[in-house]
Structure formats: C-alpha cells, structure tokens
Amino acid sequence: MLTTPEIFSPSAENEVAPGIHSTKIQGLLYIQYKKFIDNRGFFSDITGFKNLEKVIGKRMDIKQINFASSHTNVIRGLHSEGWNKLVTVFSGKAFSALVDIRPESPTFKAIEYFMFDTDENSDLGTSLYIPMGISNSVCAIEGPVSYHYAVDAFYDERDVSGDKALSVFDPELNLQWPIPREQMIISDRDKESITLQEMLSQ
Structure with missing residues (x-):
C-alpha cells in the first residue's frame, strides 16, 4: 500500500522574502511567481532573481538552461550536481523528493x-531553488x-x-513515492545508483 508523504506547504511562517519560502532543508527554497x-493565456517572470539573490546572498548567474520531458511514471533521480539550479515545471503533474546529502549541513539527511x-x-x-549537494x-x-x-x-x-546519484530505493531513507515500484520507469543508471551509506563510505 502506498503511503502519502507530507507535502511541503508554503505559509506566512516560512516566507523569507516576497514569494520565497524556506524549507526543512537548509538552502532549499520554494518560490512562487505571479x-x-x-484571454490570451498568461505571462510571468519565473525567476524572481531580485528577491532570490537577496536570500541566498549572491548573484544567480545563469550559464545554461536544460529542458526535459517525462512520460507518466518516469522518475529521474535522485541526482545532485556540481551546480546550483532553479527548477520549474511547465506541464503535467509532478512529484519531487529531495534529500540533503551534505554531511556538513545542519539538515543532513532531511527529506522534503x-x-x-x-x-x-x-x-x-x-519553482525550486536547489543548491549544490541536495539530491x-x-x-x-x-x-x-x-x-x-x-x-x-x-x-x-x-x-x-558534486555529481552523485542516490538510489530512489534507499532502505534507510525509505522515500515515499506516489506510484508503485513495479510501475516506475527508471534509467539503467538510476537503477544502479547506490545508497547514502554506500556513498558516504566512498
């Protein structure tokens, strides 16, 4: 039976700047844009860099923009990379699990x-602002x-x-996914990913 995890909810209590919310993982930010x-559709500035840069204390200089599309039941992850990134979903319905895998972080092993x-x-x-070291x-x-x-x-x-691949099936983390394991579509690389304990012992 699938377990429904606690989904992050923005509130006045966790708002650290207009439209920007802190999370239980240090440095991970949830951003709401207007x-x-x-009658034509909509227009939006999806970056909010002015407020974001005040919160993170540095410039967010974008060097590259990557685009991905996933079919239903595809899971990409869990990945951490050697860069900071701003993720925005434009179509469909998506679920995201994130883990702090920075041993020096006060929120090490926290899940959101x-x-x-x-x-x-x-x-x-x-959008999500994801600093380097968060899977x-x-x-x-x-x-x-x-x-x-x-x-x-x-x-x-x-x-x-900073490039690391963490298993979505790590037994210690016991991440809760919204689809059954047998229905998941995962790349060969992600199927072979290691656990957090294996990663730390390397």
Missing part, C-alpha cells in the same frame, strides 16, 4: 516532498511532464565532485 492571466500541478488558471506558479528528483504523475532547470555553471565546467 502569473498575469488574460513537493507536488507541482501546472494549472493554467492558477494565478501562481512555482533531487522529478516523478511524473500525469505526463508528459515538461520542465527546465536553469543552472549557474556550464556542463563541462561544473564541479564534477
């Missing part, structure tokens, strides 16, 4: 769950799920020591 809707439902009639959209995933509940992630390093210039 959508200006009319998010749900992204791209309703065009909603006046708010959402992240995108799980497509209703595909196609299309999303992009803007990163602050070129792929061939990133800090490769």
